[in-house]
Amino acid sequence: MQKKIVRRVIESPELTDGWEQIPDFLCRAYRARGVNSLEELEYTLARLATSQQLKGVVAASKILADAVRHQRRILVVGDFDCDGATSTSVAVLALKMMGAAAVEYLVPNRFEYGYGLTPEIVEVAKQFKPDVIVTVDNGIASCEGVAAANQLGISVVVTDHHLPGNELPDAAAIVNPNQPGCDFISKATAGVGVIFYVMSDLRRELRECGWFAKLSVGEPNLANLLDLVALGTIADVVPLDSNNRILVEQGIRRIRAGKARPGILALIDVAGKDYRNLAASDLGFVVGPRLNAAGRLDDMSIGIECLLCDDPLKARQIALRLDELNQERKQIEGEMKAHASVLVDELNQANSSSDQAELPWGMCLYDETWHQGVIGILASRMKEKFHRPVIAFAPADDECKELKGSARSIPGLHIRDALDRVATRHPSLLSKFGGHSMAAGMTIKGEHYESFSRAFDEVVREELDESNLEAIIVSDGELAPHELNVTTAELLRKAGPWGQNFLEPVYDGVFDVVQARVVGAKHLKLLLQVEGADLLIDGIEFNSDWVGKESQLKKVRVAYRPDVNEFRGRKSLQLMVQYLEAV
Structure with a gap:
């Protein structure tokens, strides 16, 4: 379809000292995204919003602390997408790290029960004989389900991030940054971020009541779970406000250091990616879809078991199964997309x-x-x-x-x-x-x-x-010839985390087409020459509308993301084409 390339208008606020150390193209990108202080790019845990700002978190912590201390049974009820799977994993792992003796999880099968804590799921849940149900990434609309649990004498702690309706469930505690009266600074927190905050506050509650001293153990380091938080946050495509960027960046740093959960490292490996160079986009387009495939086609418990697994060999086996499910999902998606296009033509x-x-x-x-x-x-x-x-x-x-x-x-x-x-x-x-x-x-x-x-x-x-x-591609402007290199691409890759509402920079420019050929039946491989320069650059457009018409391309205007193509140990610049038009 025809699109329009529009360049960002960048206001010029008075910037703090230190910006001169940042390359101009990166400085422009940050400023265009509302970053006016270098402090906003210091993604340290010390800059995270505190859990005490979350309405309901103290009540939730007291209920869960009481359950942990008295060895009561806790059941985590999750959702069947990536945010739900990572939320469930964070809850189960954190509760066990803090000494909970009986923690289990239940994720509704989307094909049998649908979404959320429904009365039907409560009927299934009671087989676990829980004293407390904790919902993660769901529950804010589960009025009937919470009522059913209450009738059975089961306390319900709702942790969620979805927008509430006119009626809230009668839960023992509700933690949701979007519920009325909550002043938490990050309304964009994903479900996995909400439960991470609840677990952080639970740790405080247990510390203050002397629980860890009684066990003669050190407090658990919940930062070890930030790889899961980063994955769920990116995969759920929530806006990357400053608080979410800290959570994601800290998680990515753990992954790059090889300190992630074995299941996450296995999913990265089966996708043919190097965890040491992982970017936020890889969580969204590589890891997330493989995990989501379980909930889409089978049972998300497979994905959760991958994330909970401590054995690298077993984790890889599960990751391979998830990769197979993702391939099956791609085939089904392709058939449905082709059929949908026919339906649109009929419309x-x-x-x-x-x-x-x-x-x-x-x-x-x-x-x-x-x-x-x-x-x-x-x-x-x-x-x-x-x-x-x-x-x-x-x-x-x-x-x-x-x-x-x-x-x-x-x-x-x-x-x-x-x-x-x-x-x-x-x-x-x-x-x-x-x-x-x-x-x-x-x-x-x-x-x-x-x-x-x-x-x-x-x-x-x-x-x-x-x-x-009208489809609009917002461009961060034009890169100068001396900026079109591998160094620029690598700087941009690590300058994020980029994501929803903090989009990875897209640039545009006019190029001469030296060569255009089709690869993989539907992708367009390009050799481009920078206008007015002797610089040749590779480019690729996936699922190109120009397939079959590539011979018409002589001079093009291209919207692109700079990327690094590595082949046999040699790195080169490659433009990931978002859109191109003949000029």
Whole structure:
């Protein structure tokens, strides 16, 4: 699709001393992302927000400390995505590190139970005979499930980060930075970050009551779990505010030093990556998908066991199984994406035009053969292709009486609020829903699909205008010829952590095309010459729209990320092309 490259407008605040030590291209990138002080780039644990700022954390700590001290049974109820898996692992490992004698976990199978602490899951949970249930990465909407647990005499501690509804569950304690009345500075904290903070405060509570002294053991170093926190934070695509950047950077440093969990190191290894050069993007695009594949196609317990495993050999065996599941997921995704493209063409056939203006602004797609575990990825892919909010649906049962939907949004539309507006206007259309500004999940009745599709499109059209549907690539400007080298690429790679709302820098420039050829059937390999210079640079665009038309490319404007290509011990600059257009 046609895109527009727009360069960032950088304000010029008065900068503190020390900025002259940073290369100009990196200085521009930081300033464009709102960093005005070098202190903001000091990703030390001392600069983390304290757990005491979290509403409900003290109450949660007291309940859990009492359970630890009296050897009560604790059950962690997690979610079936990467944030949920890492959250579950942090909770289980931290509780055991602090002396809890009976800690188990339960993750609902998405195909049987769906999301969250439902009454049905409480029925399963009671088989573990827990005294306390701790939800991680879920629970803020589990009013009925918490009520069911209360009736059984089970205390529930909710730890979550999703946006709350109008009613909060009647839990013994709720820790969620987005709950009413919470002044925690980082509203963007992922589920794994929330439970990390709860465990940190639990350690304080146990210290103050003399628990560690009684056991004659030292306090556990919870920083050893930051590799899990970094993985869950990046994989959940939460905004990387300053607090999240500290958590992620500290976790990445542990991974690069080889001090990560054996399961994380194994997942990196089976993907063919070197943990010593790991970047935040590798957590999102390499490790996260392999872990998520378990929850999408099978049972997330496989992924959690990989993260909990202390034996490197066993961890590798599990990682290989996860890699197989990820390959299977890719195949299913490819088939669904091809089918979805046909459905979009059918939506557009009325005018026999490929003009995207003819498409719904809020696009709903559904087929009864689609896999429920892959619709989130499908929605994301179609959102990227057509640059509009997309909801992909799949059957929740064999008879298609209920449909599960996964939504992905674009800047300008808060997807959960949009669903809330649909639910307010049409109370019968949505059985349940929840999520964030950019992603959400929902359940609807199969008979309501057409009505819901129209209602969703109507709300989206009210919230957006045509300019929102124009795909824009925001560039950090042009790199000078002397900046186009391996040193620049390596500096940028380690200058993050980059992620949501703190995006890795993208640059643009005009190049002469010396050679353009297709590799892997759908990727475009380029040899580019810097305009007005004798510098030749390799570039690659994955899944290129120019495949089959590459001979037309003579001079191009390219939006790219500098990267290092290493082959047989030799490093060279390679441009990872985000978009190119003929000029």
